[in-house]
Amino acid sequence: MVMRLSGLASGLDTDTVIKQLMTAQRAPVDKIFQKKKTVEWQRQSLLDMNTKLYDYRNNKLFNSKLEGNLSARKADLGGDTEAISVVPTGDAQPGEMTVKVKTVATAASNYSSSEITIDTTFDPNATLDSQKTKLFSPFTNNTVVINGKTVAFDPSKDSLNAILSRISRETNVSAFYDASTGKVSLVAKQTGKVNGASGAEDKITFDGSLLEDSLKLKTGPYDTDGNGTPDANPQEKSAVDAEVYVNDMLIKRTSNTFRINGLDITVKKASNRTDADNPATYTGTTISTSTNTDKILETVKGFIKDYNEMLKTLQDKVSEKRYRDFPPLTDEQKKDMKDKEIELWEEKAQSGTLKDDSILTKLISKMRSAIIARVDNGSSKYNTLSSIGIVTGNYQENGKLYLENEEKLKEAIEKDPQAFIGLISANGNGDPKGNDIGVAERIYTAIDDAMKEIKQKAGTSSLLSDSSILGLQMERLNKELDAGNQRLVEVEKNYYRKFTAMETAMQRYNAQSTQLSNAFSAG
Known part of the structure; x- marks a missing residue:
C-alpha cells in the first residue's frame, strides 16, 4: 500500500494534480470502453431486429402464405x-x-345402484384400509379393470378419491365419488361406441370386487327387487x-x-x-x-400491410443517421451531466448502430426482388403480383406495396384459385433457380437466412461472450479494458509514490533548514 502525503510540505493539491495527470492516461482506456459499448449497442440492435423478424416471419407472413387462408x-x-x-x-x-x-x-355411463357406505363418517380421502368397515361391502383384490385397462391400487396407501383419480388418468373413463348421494359415477370420455377391451362396445366394461361389490356398480341386467329375475339396469347408459x-x-x-x-x-x-x-x-x-373472397382479400391486404411495415423498419434502421461526435459516455463524463442531458446524448450515440448493415441491406434487396420477380406458374397469366393488381410505389417509396386494382385480385381468386395460391405460397418443385417458388415463400426464406446470419454475427445476448463475431470482439475488448484499467491503477500508484517521495524530501529539507536556523540564532 502506498503512503500518501498530500501537499503537507509543498503546499500542492496533490490529488487534483494526479487526477489531471490521470485524465490523459485514461484517454486510451476510455476509447476501449466506448468501442465496447458501441459493440454492445450494435449487438442489441441486431438482436432487437431479429426479434421483429421472428415475429413477422412466424406470426404474420406464415399466416399470409397458409393455403387455408388463401383458399378460404x-x-x-x-x-x-x-x-x-x-x-x-x-x-x-x-x-x-x-x-x-x-x-x-352420446357417451356411455354408469353409477352405483345404491349408496356405497353404511357409516356417515366415511372419508373418501382416507386410506381404504382405514375406511373398509364403513363400506357397504368389502373388496377382495387390489386391481380394477375398466374397458380392458388394469388399474392397481394399494389400500394401505390409497384413498377412494385417489383410486378414482387414477382411473380418470389411466383409462378412457372419468370417475368420481359424490358425497351427497354416496354414489360413484363412471362416464366415458368419448362419445360413441368406443368402450370395452375391443374399443368398439356401447357400454363401459369393468371388473374387480372394489367396483362391483364395494362401489355397487353393475353392468347389464341384474335382480333389482330380489325376485330372482334380472331387470333392466337403470344406472347403465349405452353409448350411441x-x-x-x-x-x-x-x-x-x-x-x-x-x-x-x-x-x-x-x-x-x-x-x-x-x-x-x-x-x-x-x-x-x-x-x-x-x-370466401372477402376473407381472402383480407388476408392479401394483411400481407401487404405487414410487408410494408417490416420493409420500412429495415430501411429506417439501415439509413438511420450516425452521429460520430456523440460517442458513448464514460461514468466520469456522466457525473457532470444531468439525467436529461445523458438521455439526449445517448439517444444520438446509439443512433445509426446498424447503418448500412450488410445483413439487413441484403435482406431488403431480397425482399424487393421477391416482390417484383416472376413466378413460374404453369400456363397461367397470374405469374407476378402486378398481374393480380398489386404494384410497388414510386422510386422514393423504396418498394412499398399497393393494392392498385382490387377487381383484378378478385378475378384471379375466383377464376384461377390454384394459380393465385401458387403465386403467393408455392413451395416449388425442385427448380434449382427457385423460379417456381411463391412470393411469400421467397420472402420467408430470405428472412430465415437473415436471422441465421444475425445469430452468427450477434449471438443470443448483447452482454454475453460467445462464439459469434461480435461476441468474440466483445471478449477481446473486455480483456483490453481489464488490462487498461489495471495499468491505470499502477500508473496512479506510481504518481502517488513520486509525490510522496517529493513531500518526504521537502519535509526533511525543511526540518534541516529549521535546525540550522535555530543553531545560528543560538550562537
Whole structure:
C-alpha cells in the first residue's frame, strides 16, 4: 500500500494534480470502453431486429402464405339450421350437400345402484384400509379393470378419491365419488361406441370386487327387487354413435364432430322429422359452400400491410443517421451531466448502430426482388403480383406495396384459385433457380437466412461472450479494458509514490533548514 502525503510540505493539491495527470492516461482506456459499448449497442440492435423478424416471419407472413387462408371458403346453411354447425376448411370444394341427422352421439355411463357406505363418517380421502368397515361391502383384490385397462391400487396407501383419480388418468373413463348421494359415477370420455377391451362396445366394461361389490356398480341386467329375475339396469347408459344421412347416404361416426369433403360438421341435434326410420320425412340441412373472397382479400391486404411495415423498419434502421461526435459516455463524463442531458446524448450515440448493415441491406434487396420477380406458374397469366393488381410505389417509396386494382385480385381468386395460391405460397418443385417458388415463400426464406446470419454475427445476448463475431470482439475488448484499467491503477500508484517521495524530501529539507536556523540564532 502506498503512503500518501498530500501537499503537507509543498503546499500542492496533490490529488487534483494526479487526477489531471490521470485524465490523459485514461484517454486510451476510455476509447476501449466506448468501442465496447458501441459493440454492445450494435449487438442489441441486431438482436432487437431479429426479434421483429421472428415475429413477422412466424406470426404474420406464415399466416399470409397458409393455403387455408388463401383458399378460404364459406358455408351457408339452409333448411333445419339448428341440427348442425359447419366450419369449412381450405379443402372444401364449392357446391351443395344435404345433411339429415338421425342420432346424436352420446357417451356411455354408469353409477352405483345404491349408496356405497353404511357409516356417515366415511372419508373418501382416507386410506381404504382405514375406511373398509364403513363400506357397504368389502373388496377382495387390489386391481380394477375398466374397458380392458388394469388399474392397481394399494389400500394401505390409497384413498377412494385417489383410486378414482387414477382411473380418470389411466383409462378412457372419468370417475368420481359424490358425497351427497354416496354414489360413484363412471362416464366415458368419448362419445360413441368406443368402450370395452375391443374399443368398439356401447357400454363401459369393468371388473374387480372394489367396483362391483364395494362401489355397487353393475353392468347389464341384474335382480333389482330380489325376485330372482334380472331387470333392466337403470344406472347403465349405452353409448350411441352419430348417424347422419349425407345426400341420403347413411354415415356413422363415434364423435359428433367429423370432416366430410373439407367441411368440419358438428352434429347438435336430430333433424326435424315425423318418422325416425324414414329419412324422407326429415327436414334436411342444406350446406352451400363457396369461395370466401372477402376473407381472402383480407388476408392479401394483411400481407401487404405487414410487408410494408417490416420493409420500412429495415430501411429506417439501415439509413438511420450516425452521429460520430456523440460517442458513448464514460461514468466520469456522466457525473457532470444531468439525467436529461445523458438521455439526449445517448439517444444520438446509439443512433445509426446498424447503418448500412450488410445483413439487413441484403435482406431488403431480397425482399424487393421477391416482390417484383416472376413466378413460374404453369400456363397461367397470374405469374407476378402486378398481374393480380398489386404494384410497388414510386422510386422514393423504396418498394412499398399497393393494392392498385382490387377487381383484378378478385378475378384471379375466383377464376384461377390454384394459380393465385401458387403465386403467393408455392413451395416449388425442385427448380434449382427457385423460379417456381411463391412470393411469400421467397420472402420467408430470405428472412430465415437473415436471422441465421444475425445469430452468427450477434449471438443470443448483447452482454454475453460467445462464439459469434461480435461476441468474440466483445471478449477481446473486455480483456483490453481489464488490462487498461489495471495499468491505470499502477500508473496512479506510481504518481502517488513520486509525490510522496517529493513531500518526504521537502519535509526533511525543511526540518534541516529549521535546525540550522535555530543553531545560528543560538550562537
